[in-house]
Amino acid sequence: MKLKTAAILSVGTELLLGDIVNTDAAFISRRLAALGINQYCQSVVGDNPERLKKALSELLETCDLVILTGGLGPTYDDLTKETAAALFGRGLVLHEESLERIQARLSKYGRVMSENNKKQAMLPEGAVVFKNNYGTAPGMAIEDEVRGKTAILLPGPPRECEPMFIEEVEPYLRRFADHILVSRMINIFGMGESRVEEILRPIMVSSLNPTLAPYAKEGEVQLRVTASAPTEAEGLAMCDEMIAKVRETEVGGCIYGIDAGSIERELVRELTSRRLRIACAESCTGGLCAKRLTDIPGSSAILDGSIVTYANSVKEQFVCVSRETLNAHGAVSKETALEMADGVRKLFSSDIGISTTGIAGPDGGTPEKPVGTVFVAVSYNGVCTHRELHIGVYNSNVFGTGTSERAYIRHISASNALELALELVRGR
C-alpha cells in the first residue's frame, strides 16, 4: 500500500466556534511534510455525524490517507470512531489491552471507570491501535487494503495528539516508505528572511536532495535541511554537508545553532557546559529575559538572578547606573545599558550581566527616540558591549495573532540581549 496524498479532517464544534485554534492540523502538517507525504487539503467539521461522514468519504475519494483528529472522547457527541468504522464496513469490538490501559490510567488519578470510558476501548475490527500515554482515548488506523485507503484517528487534545503522532503514528507511516527522511534545522539570528533567501537561492534551487527551506519565526530565520536517504546515517551526513555549505556563505556569520530550539535554550546549554552564571537587568523587557531563560529546565544552574529596573531610582540604587549618565544620556541610551549590564553582574556576583532599556510603546516615544528604540548590553570577562536596535513592524506577518507591536518589540529586544551574550561567551 502506498500513501501518496493525505488530508487532515478535524472534528469538533469548538473549532467552528473558534474556542480553540487548530494547532493539531499545523503540527501534523509539519510532520507529514517531513515524512515526504504530500498533503492535499484540510477540513474542519463540527460534532455532526452526517457532515463528518460526507467529508470523510469525499476526502477518501481523492486521498490515500485521511488523518482525523478529535471526537474520540468518552461523551455522547464523540462519534468519529463510530462514523469512520461504519464507512469502512467494520463493527466495534472490545480491545482488552486498551481497556486495561484506561483502567490503569484512571486509577492512577484516583478515578473510577465509567461506562463512557469503556466505550473508548471499543475499537473497529482489525484496526491498528496506537497507545495513548497521555490520556484515555487510544488512536487507530483503519485500513482498506482493497481500495488502498487508510483512515488514522487521533485524539484532539494536542498534549495527547502530538506525542501519539511522534511515538506511534510515525513508525507506522514509515513502513510505507522506501526511504528515510532526515531533517536538521539551522538557527539564524540577525539577518532577515528575504536576505537569507537572496544569498542562498542558488543553493536552494540547485539542490533537490537535501532540500533547503527557510522560514521566519518570531524575528528569527530557520533553515530546514531535509535529506532523503536509505539510512539515517547517510541522511545525516548529507545534512551535515549542506550545513557546511551554508556556513561558507554570508549567512554563516548569523548561525547561532543547529537544532538549537531557541536562543534561550542554546544559551542555557552553552553556559551550563562552560559553568558560567548570568544575571539580568531588564527595563523595557520587564522580566522577559529571565522568563525565557527559566522556561528551560535546569536553568537554575546558570541564572543567579534578575532584576526589573523600570524606575530610574531602581537603576541607580540597585545596578549602579550613575545619575550623571541618566541626566546626560537618558535611561534609554547605550551608556545606561552598559552600566546596567555591568552593575547587575556585580550585584549578583555573576560571570555575565545582560541588560535591556528602550521604548516598547505604545506610548513614550519621542522624535529622537521613537517607539522601538532599544539598547541591549552584555558585560563579561572585562568586556562590555552593546547593540542599538530600531525595531519596526513593517511586515505584519512576523508574529502570531494577538501580538501587539509592544510584545514584538519586547520579544526582539530580549532575543538580542540573549544572543549577544551567546556571541560574547563564544568569543565571536
Added chain:
Amino acid sequence: MKLKTAAILSVGTELLLGDIVNTDAAFISRRLAALGINQYCQSVVGDNPERLKKALSELLETCDLVILTGGLGPTYDDLTKETAAALFGRGLVLHEESLERIQARLSKYGRVMSENNKKQAMLPEGAVVFKNNYGTAPGMAIEDEVRGKTAILLPGPPRECEPMFIEEVEPYLRRFADHILVSRMINIFGMGESRVEEILRPIMVSSLNPTLAPYAKEGEVQLRVTASAPTEAEGLAMCDEMIAKVRETEVGGCIYGIDAGSIERELVRELTSRRLRIACAESCTGGLCAKRLTDIPGSSAILDGSIVTYANSVKEQFVCVSRETLNAHGAVSKETALEMADGVRKLFSSDIGISTTGIAGPDGGTPEKPVGTVFVAVSYNGVCTHRELHIGVYNSNVFGTGTSERAYIRHISASNALELALELVRGR
C-alpha cells in the same frame, strides 16, 4: 439577502506544510459565532487555483457566505482574487482609491510601488471594498444577488485580517442582520470549569436569550454572556441582568472581572486607579509575574521593580528571607514565600509585595514536595497572606500545544500571585 450559513476557506501552501497555524480561522469563527452566523465547516487548500476553484464552488453550493483568507499578496502565486472573480463571472478593474492607499503606505515606509503592488489594486467589478490599514492588500466582498451567495476575501496575515474583520467586515455583515448581538465576558479564577458548569447549568439551560457559555483557558474559566436585542443598550442591559444572576451563585465569589482581558490587565487597572505600586520576588516563576504585568501598556506607573530570587543566597541577601526560615522550612514553604513578599515590598519601597516559590519541574520534586507544589504570597498594608498550590495536569486540554507541564505550573503560579494581590487590595 440573508446570510444563514457560512464557511471559511483558507488558502496557502504554508498552512498545508504546517509552517503557520491557522489562527485566522479561529478568530473569524469566534466573531461569526458572536454575530449569530452559523458556521458549517472550514477548509484549507494550497496555492493551487484548480483546487481553490473546486473547494470554493463546492462550499458555495451549501453555504450563503464563504470567507476566504490568504492569497491576496502581490506575488505570482497569490490567485485567490482572480479565482473567485472568475467563479462569480467578474472581470478585474483598477480601484483608484486602493491604488492611492497602497502608494501612500509604501512611500510611508520609503518603498517604491512595483507592478506587483499595482496588481493588488485590481479588484472584481462591483465588489464591496474593505480598507486595509495594516498592509497593502485590500479585502472585498463579491455578491451574487441572484443566487444569494457572497464571497468575502481577506488578507492572510493575522495582523491585517483581524483588524479588517472587526473594522470593515463586521459593519458590512451587520447590514444583513435584523438584530444586534451584544456580548460580555465574565472572568473567573479559582474554580474549575466543570464545577462552574454544574452550578450554572440551571441558568444555562433555562436562558436562551441571553445565552451563557463557559469555556476554560489557561487555568481560568470565562463565561460568555450573549444577548440578542434590537438595540445595543437593550442588549447590554440584558447582559447586566445575567451577570447579576451569576454573581448571586457560588460562582460569584470567584469573579475577578467583567471583560477584564486577563488577571494582569485587571490588576494593572486596579492598582492604577488606587495609585498603588507593586514589587515582585519570583522564584519558580522566574520573571513571569513581572513579564505579564509589563505586557500591559502603562504598567510602568504601578511596577516598582521585580527580582528573580532563584538562589537561596539571593533570597537572603536581597529580600531578607532569614537563614532560620530557609533551614527550618526550606525554600519552598509558606514561611519563605511570606518573608519574600514582605522583603521585596521593603526592598523597592512599594505598597505591595508579591512572591512565588515552588517546584516547576520536571526535576526537583520530592515525596513531600512533588513537582507542582508552589507557595505564593502577598504583603500589603500590614497584612501578609499566602496560598498553597498543588498544581497537577490531569486534564491534558488545559493548555495549548507546545506547552510543557513546567510552563503550565509556572503560569498557574503567576496567575495565583497576581490574583491574590488583586483580592487583597480590593479587601475581599
